[in-house]
Amino acid sequence: MTVLDLLLEPLQFDFMVRALATTVIAAIVCALLSCWLVLVGWSLMGDAVSHAVLPGVVIAYVLGAPFALGALVFGFLAVALIGAIRGTSRIKEDAAIGIVFTTLFALGLVLISVTPSHTDLNHIIFGNILGVSDPDLVQIAVLAAIAFVILVLKRRDLTLYAFDPLHAHAIGLSPRFLGALLLGLLALTAVVALQVVGVILVVAMLIIPGATAHLLTDRFGRMLVIAPVLSATCSVVGIYLSYWLDAASGGLVVLVQGAAFLLAYLFSPRHGLLGKLPAARRRTAVAN
C-alpha cells in the first residue's frame, strides 16, 4: 500500500469527505477569529462564550430555530452577566467568568438530559465530525461564510480595536460596537466549530491557531494567512489520524493543533524559545 493509497482510501467514504470539508471550513474561520481573540486578550472570554452557547443551541433545537440564533442570544447573555457581576459586586472578572459559563453550560447539560431527541445532543458536547449530514454541512458553510466575510471586511477596524480602542474612540469609531461585533462573531463561530470538536474543545480552535501564528510573524496581515492555513492543515492531519488510529477525531484535531503550537513555541525563528537562543548567545558574547 503506497502513501497515496493511505491518503485516498478514507475519501471513498462520503462521511469522511463531509468530515474533512466541515473541518477545513471550521478551522479556517476559527483561526481567523483567533488572531484577534489572542491579541485582545479574550481567550478566557472565548472559552466562556463557547461553553455558554450550549443552552442556546439546545433551546433552538427544541424550538426548531437556527442554532446560530440561540447561540448568539446566550453568547451575549453570558457576557452581559459577567459584566453585571463584575460591575455590581466585589467578585473579580475571572471568577465572574467561571461562575457564569459553568452555570450556563450546566443548564445546557440539564436541558439535553430532559430533551427527547432522535439525534444525540451529546454530539454537541464532544463533537460528531464523522456524523455530519449534508444539511449540517450547508448550515456550517453558510455561517462560516458570513463570519468570514464580516471578518475580512472589518479586519482593519477590529485590529484597531484590539490595538488601541481609545484611538478608535478618538477618531469617532465606536469601540463598544466593535467589541460587540467581535463577540457576535465569536458566538457564531462557536456554533460552526462545535459540530467539529464539540463545545468543550471549541476554545482550542479559537485560541491555538492565532497564538501559534503570533509566534511566527510580526505582521498582522501574515497572521491572518498563517493561522487559517496552519489550522486547516492540522485539522486535516487530525482527521486522518483519527481514521487510521480509530481514535476520537475532535481530540486528535486539537492534539495536532497543540503539537504545532509547541513546535512554534520552541523553534519560531524570532520568538521561539530555541530560536531566540543563538541571538541571546551572540549578545552575551559581545557584552563579554
Add this chain to the structure above:
Amino acid sequence: MTAPPAIEVADVAVRYGEVLALDGVSLSIAPGRVTGLVGMNGSGKSTLFKAIMGMVRPDRGHVLIDGAAPVAARRRGLVGYVPQSEDVDWAFPVSVRDVVMMGRYGRQGLTRRARPADHVAVADALDRVELTGYAERQIGQLSGGQRKRAFVARGIAQDARILLLDEPFAGVDKRSEATIVRLLRELADDGRTVLVSTHDLHALPRLADEAVLLLHRVLFHGDVSEALRPDHLARAFGLDVLDLDLDRDQDQDLNREGPA
C-alpha cells in the same frame, strides 16, 4: 470675533463610585499653545483626558472642542491621542507604518482601504517625526522616544488639531525627550493645540507655554515659571517643599543613568 478656545472644560465633575475624580474642573485652552497638565498619580489627569475625548461622561458640566461637542469633534478627527507606554501592547504585530495609517481610518471608507492620499499623508507624517527609515519595523522594536514619535505621527496623519499626550516622557531618554519637545513646539507653531499630562517637572519650562496644576480641581493655570513655584507645587503634590526638591534631584539622577 475671536476664535473659540481649542478646549473648553466647564465645571466638569466625574465620580467613580465613591471616588470623586474631578470636582468642578473649569479650563480654557487657547489654540496654538503647548499646555502642561501637572498632577500626581490619582489627581484626575487621566480622567480629565477621558472627559475631553468623551470616553467618560461627566456627572456635571460639559466639554467643548473647538466650540463643538466632543462627539462632533471626534467625527471630524480633531482630537489625536498619544497613549501612555504601559497602555500599549508593544508585542502587537503591527508595523510603524500600520500604526500611523490608523490615524487615517476616520477619513476612509467602511473597510478602511488606504487611498493614495492616505499613503502620502502617512509618508509625510513619518518624515515629520524622522521615522521614515523605521516605517516597516514592528512597533515594539523602536526605542522609547521613537515609539512616542510614532504615535505623534499618527496624530499628524490624522491632521488632529488637538493632541493629547499622556505621560510622554516616561521611559524616554534625555536626547529623545529633547527631540519630542522640539517636535511638539513645532506642532504648536503650526497652530495645533498640545496638551501634555506629566509629572516630569524639569521638562516643563522648555516644553510648555502654560501649565495647569490639577488635584481633582484646577489649583493653578498660568505661566510655567509661576506654576513651578514651591508653594504651588506643594499644594498640587500634597508634599512639603523639601521632599519635593529631593524627588526632583532623584528623578534627574535616574534619567542620567538611563539608556542613551
